[in-house]
Amino acid sequence: MSLLQKIQQQRHDLTHRAFDRHIRLGVTGLSGSGKTAFITSLVHQLTQGDEPANLPFFDVVREQRYLGGKLAAQLPDMPRFPLEQNLQYLQQQPPQWPPSTVGSSRLGLQLRYKAAAGLRARLQSHSELALDIIDYPGEWLLDLPLLEMSYRQWCEFSWQLFNREHRTTLAQPFLQQLQDVDLTNDGELYVQQLTDSYKQLLQQYHDLPGAYLNQPGRLLVPGQLAGAPMLQLFPLLPQQAEQNTALVAKLTQHYDSYRKHVIKPFYRRYFAALDRQVILVDCLSALNAGYAATQELQQALRLILQSFNYGPSSLLSRLFKPQISKVLFAASKADHATPEQHKALTLLLQQLLQQPLKHSQYQAATTEAMAIAAIRASDSGFVRVDGLAQPCISGTGLAQQALTYFPGEVPATVPDRALFAAHKFDFIPLRPLPWQDGQALRHVRMDHVLQFLLGDKLR
């Protein structure tokens, strides 16, 4: 039985054992969006931070019905989310952000509470809810559109992307290499050499702020697929991909294998088993990176939305049977702006998603957008400027400099090119606030997050 089958089996077992007393929560987001901090905080709030003062909008806690949460036994052969190690990073002097995880991991919790009313409240001294948190890279969701594109269409798509202003310079060496390509050569070494060049380009894009759409998602982190033929894959120039030659045939074959052996199994095995989903978006970094970056973030989010927009005719519902009932889009790192800007940040995120979520067409799932900070990096306050109270935040920069400043306004709509030309956004990255074990982890709106994701299951 493969690892993935085991997940399904375990899900099946638990469903039978305890009906809906089990929730599988997916947490994702593009690289750098704050998945690690989010899960670390979520688990800590549920196990250590369950005081009404810390989580005032989480009903079960405010109503003092929450009895506590503890880590559940883990599947021995699945990567485990390194919670304890992450908490250690936060306690270092100076505090460090925990490192990003690679690939997927899992952490299970057992939550205990008193039912609010009804039969269960009368019959049982307490109720339990099993919560499984599954962390996976948002880049895996960006592969979904490949299922609806042919190899030729993907080449077209890729080179439109690489020709954009923030990407075109880096793409030049690979472009030149392709212009001299021998389309009749499908030799192993030749294809590998071109793939290595493309991989190098993808790595450079990965390190470039504001380049979100890097496909295929597994080329940079192949895991057990390292050396598999289907990962010899790169986009030829569109006019090259039109031709019927040996190299085009080979790449088309690898592309089709990748769709069959990577993308579809991910949806069938991981995604179809999730009940609820959090998608983290770092809007402020995109604003810092400029117009083209913000446009690309918008495009990436719309592609990710395809994974949740499973109306009757959607690709996803035709291929798989997802059952995600709640989706939370969270603008992360909101504490890098002042509190009165959070409303604008939420509106910006909604516009990036291209629709007010409240009136969305997502009939299958309830969606919500919020501005949050899973682990606080700043305190907020006011300074007097010219006799007026000016909002500000204070924290510690990455170079350990103490900072108290107004980071600027967050635009409530996606700024156009003219605004970016006139104004440089500069939301400064901060270290986490100092924290010691035994204290609650300070946050922004994690209680709202918990209420949205779990509140209805803890009544």
Place this chain on the structure above:
Amino acid sequence: MSLLQKIQQQRHDLTHRAFDRHIRLGVTGLSGSGKTAFITSLVHQLTQGDEPANLPFFDVVREQRYLGGKLAAQLPDMPRFPLEQNLQYLQQQPPQWPPSTVGSSRLGLQLRYKAAAGLRARLQSHSELALDIIDYPGEWLLDLPLLEMSYRQWCEFSWQLFNREHRTTLAQPFLQQLQDVDLTNDGELYVQQLTDSYKQLLQQYHDLPGAYLNQPGRLLVPGQLAGAPMLQLFPLLPQQAEQNTALVAKLTQHYDSYRKHVIKPFYRRYFAALDRQVILVDCLSALNAGYAATQELQQALRLILQSFNYGPSSLLSRLFKPQISKVLFAASKADHATPEQHKALTLLLQQLLQQPLKHSQYQAATTEAMAIAAIRASDSGFVRVDGLAQPCISGTGLAQQALTYFPGEVPATVPDRALFAAHKFDFIPLRPLPWQDGQALRHVRMDHVLQFLLGDKLR
């Protein structure tokens, strides 16, 4: 369907399609034994080197019935053996050995030949044989004995090993850490910290010539299992493992999970599907490393033999259903000694295996031992010393120095401690001989290897 299931499925399909016209050849050996050079050479001999002058003892070639071999299409989602890249290393100036592979890989060949006689020779212009070469680390076979040991017995076994003369110094820091261990503490961070220390020790052993028995086999190369709880595993001191405490319970649980989720699936899915097996052994390096190293090589080989000694009552036949019909033990790098020493090298290998293989009790499989060089690193000849012809070899050392010398005698039996005390073996590592594409790859006895492994299927 998992990758491993696919292998089985593919095997099943091919069996049905072509009855016994398909052979799955396993190639293994402990780290550094020469798997990469062996497979590179084997494939090159079958695709480019099929001249009687190059392979005089390979019947199908000598009888001029061999029509050629070519690479077959690969499973798109399985790591592929990097043949072409390896051949490039050999053509560099100066020539380089290709790098070791990590984990498992596969390469398929389609061989075409004329049948020697019988119905097939009369009916068909040619016959075909599909050859699948599966490369996997010998360390995976060293995990088999864990199936018959409890966690406590494994602790006993491990610390007996670490107390040997060539290992004890490196083990001291970990030993001291264990002496202060808190057996009641099974906290995540504590167990991980101790595992990290053990991993560091294993890495040091891995780099130490003559330390072969490093368990568990996946701790250093976890692949997709990185972060899985069962890889938090290390041997406590034997007296500690006797106690019923939280830490002992946790490690026992991880140990049992490792056996269930790693060792058994490997045997069931990989090993049980193989038809023939090559095991490479670098005896000369063990002699260089001294008495304790040679003893440990002997112990490791005997443990590996358990995987092939599947009489009616063996563990393997009880758990799995292996069908390996031929096993070749090859003393690799034989050209680092002079040719008249090869007989002694073969005898030494047989004694390391503790029995003359010809009269072995392996009823299920035919076994053979040979001294070989998959890719030649030396020419052999004679120099005149005091008027007598003295055998010698000439080649290029790793530091590019030209060398012509007599490397010394190879003992035909495993030397005792006294001999090692009196005599230092020094078989000098050499670079491969210069080679250009289009030439046959020079070797020692690869024709015997091919005849033993494939001859009966190419009649």
